[in-house]
Amino acid sequence: MSQEPADPQNRAPLTLLIAAALVALLAIAVFVVVILTRSSTPAANDPAASGHSEGGVAIVDPAQQSTGVSDVEPKVISAIPLQSTTGEDISLTDFAGQYVVLYFGYTYCPDFCPTTLTDFRLTQRQLGADAERVAFVMVTVDPQRDTTEVLQAYMARFDPTFIGLTGDVDSLQQVADEFGAFFQSNDTGDSPYYMVDHTATKFLLDPQGRWVAQYAYGTPVDVMAADLKARLGTE
Amino acid sequence: MAAAGPLTIVEPWVRAADAEMTAGYMMITNSGETDDALVTASSPIATVEIHETIVENEIARMRPIDSLVIPAQGMTELKPGGAHLMFIGLTEPLNPDDTVEITLTFESGAVLKLTVPVRDAGMMPAMDMDHGG
Numbered sequence: 001m002s003q004e005p006a007d008p009q010n011r012a013p014l015t016l017l018i019a020a021a022l023v024a025l026l027a028i029a030v031f032v033v034v035i036l037t038r039s040s041t042p043a044a045n046d047p048a049a050s051g052h053s054e055g056g057v058a059i060v061d062p063a064q065q066s067t068g069v070s071d072v073e074p075k076v077i078s079a080i081p082l083q084s085t086t087g088e089d090i091s092l093t094d095f096a097g098q099y100v101v102l103y104f105g106y107t108y109c110p111d112f113c114p115t116t117l118t119d120f121r122l123t124q125r126q127l128g129a130d131a132e133r134v135a136f137v138m139v140t141v142d143p144q145r146d147t148t149e150v151l152q153a154y155m156a157r158f159d160p161t162f163i164g165l166t167g168d169v170d171s172l173q174q175v176a177d178e179f180g181a182f183f184q185s186n187d188t189g190d191s192p193y194y195m196v197d198h199t200a201t202k203f204l205l206d207p208q209g210r211w212v213a214q215y216a217y218g219t220p221v222d223v224m225a226a227d228l229k230a231r232l233g234t235e
Numbered sequence: 236m237a238a239a240g241p242l243t244i245v246e247p248w249v250r251a252a253d254a255e256m257t258a259g260y261m262m263i264t265n266s267g268e269t270d271d272a273l274v275t276a277s278s279p280i281a282t283v284e285i286h287e288t289i290v291e292n293e294i295a296r297m298r299p300i301d302s303l304v305i306p307a308q309g310m311t312e313l314k315p316g317g318a319h320l321m322f323i324g325l326t327e328p329l330n331p332d333d334t335v336e337i338t339l340t341f342e343s344g345a346v347l348k349l350t351v352p353v354r355d356a357g358m359m360p361a362m363d364m365d366h367g368g
Contacts, residue, residue, distance in 0.1 A: 110258040110322065111288055112295045114250055115315040118355075153253050157355075182294055193256060193323045200295040217290050218316075 067218040069227045074210040080174050082139065082165040085152040090165070092137070092175065093209035099134045099228065100205040101215075104181050104198050106142035107154040112200060113138070117158040119221050124159060126225035130232045131161075133207075139175055140166045141183035141198045179203050179211060206231070239345040241267030242305065247351040249320075249335045253328045259283075259320035259337065259351065260313045265305040272302040272342040273311075279336055280329075281322035288317055297321070302342065329353045 079091040092100060101120065105113035120136040127134060138155065140146035143166050146154075151164030166172070176183055181199040188194065200217035202224070215224050237244040247261035265271055276283040284299045303318055305311045313319050320337070329335065333353040340346050 107254045108256045109297075110250070110252070110256040111286070111297060111315060111319050114252075114258075118315075150254070157251070157253060195297050197294055197296045199293055200290060201293045217293050217295065 067216050067220075068223060069213055069215055069219065071213045072211060074206070074212050075178075076208075076210050077178050077205060078174070080167075080171055080178075082167040082171060082175065083148050085148050085155055085164040087148075092139075092165075092178075092205060095135050095137075095205065095207075096209065097133075097207050099207060099231065101134060101136050101224075101228075102179075102203040102205065103138045104141050104176060104183060105138050106140050106196050106198070107146050107150055108142060108193065109196070114158075116200070116202070117155070117162065119224070120162065121158050122221045123224045123228070124161075126221065127228060127232075130229065133232055134228055135163060136161070137163045137165060139172065140164065141172065141176070142185065142196050143167060143169060143172060144185075144187070145192075179214075204228075237347050237349050239341075239347050240343070241265050242271060242341065242345055242347065244339070244347060244349055247337070247349055248354045249322070249329060249337075249351050251329050251331050251333075251353050251355045252322075252325065255281075255323070255325045257281075257322045257325060257329060258286075258315075259322060259335070260315065261349075261351075262310055262312045263305050263339075264310045265307055268307050269343075270307050271305045271345070273305065273339055274302045274342050275340040276320045277338045277340075278322065280327070281325045283337070284321045284323060286319055286321045288319070290316075305341070331355055 077092050079093045081089045081091050084090045092102065101123070103113075103116050103120070105116060107113070117138065124131045124134070124136060136159070138151070140151060146164070146166050148164070148166060151166060155162040155164045167175075172183075176199070179199075181201065181203075183196055183198040185196045186194045202215040202219070203211055204213040204215065206212045213227070215227075243264045243266070245262040245264060247259065249259040250257045259276075263273065273285060276285060285301075285303055286297050287300050289296045289298065299321075300318075303311060303313075311318070331353055335351045335353060337349045337351055338346065339349065
């Protein structure tokens, strides 16, 4: 931590320097405490996971926000081929024997998507040895920028086992439609740094390739992990 | 902690990223008697905008905002899934242990210069050793 005030007191006497050093030490101590707290409760301090909005401007309508697991009427998903970061063309039905936790996102997404993929990583770790029975997948909503190469590098930053899928816009729209998911690019051609609005729900497919449940935006990592463990029969 | 008058920045960080976009987070406290507002943020490594995140009907949208109020005797948190500084057009990947220079300007005229650590969100350094970014 080496932040400096904008108006540094460059000619501060020794006592002030000592005081500043003590403040810096205190800041480090606070930082360490925060880190330790987070390590014991990974979801508790993640505002995205808790749906907490104190002091921020995340707008969350409680009436529309269940922040939890919802079972859905099991629905067999169509086999729509997409290009995978594993180097093959696969569809969401090709994960036979594995649960699939699916998110629609994009690599230029600076806030939501990395928060969700971080949640995936924390969830995966809570699964322990059963993690290999769950595939964590992001289907891009931004095929223009998200080539398989870009997706591969991005997903690997979170976990080398995470899979990214892309395709042409029509295919991706069909996949989204299977889940009633929404995405809309704000690309006006003015800037390469446009945003894409998209559904933030995580969808769960069972090992038979059926959509069986979903995790609302803000569902804590602990809740996702517990749900997956229950489905895997390890709780 | 950086401070200017009643304003203090607590635990700032910028998210590690390969892509050209990333986000920065922090808590800004205001011990003063009047509201202030963050009006601009800048950095040598990218264009920086102040963004808010909106989730309606499970659809996530991010939009730039002109200012972010820091209430008197209060605190505003920029955090994942909420308000954040958006870094646009990074010229190089940001990795943990890198630092980012950020200058914040407030409605009151206060200016804060920060040197902010880059972090992988949600990861402890010890846990991240086998998956270093």
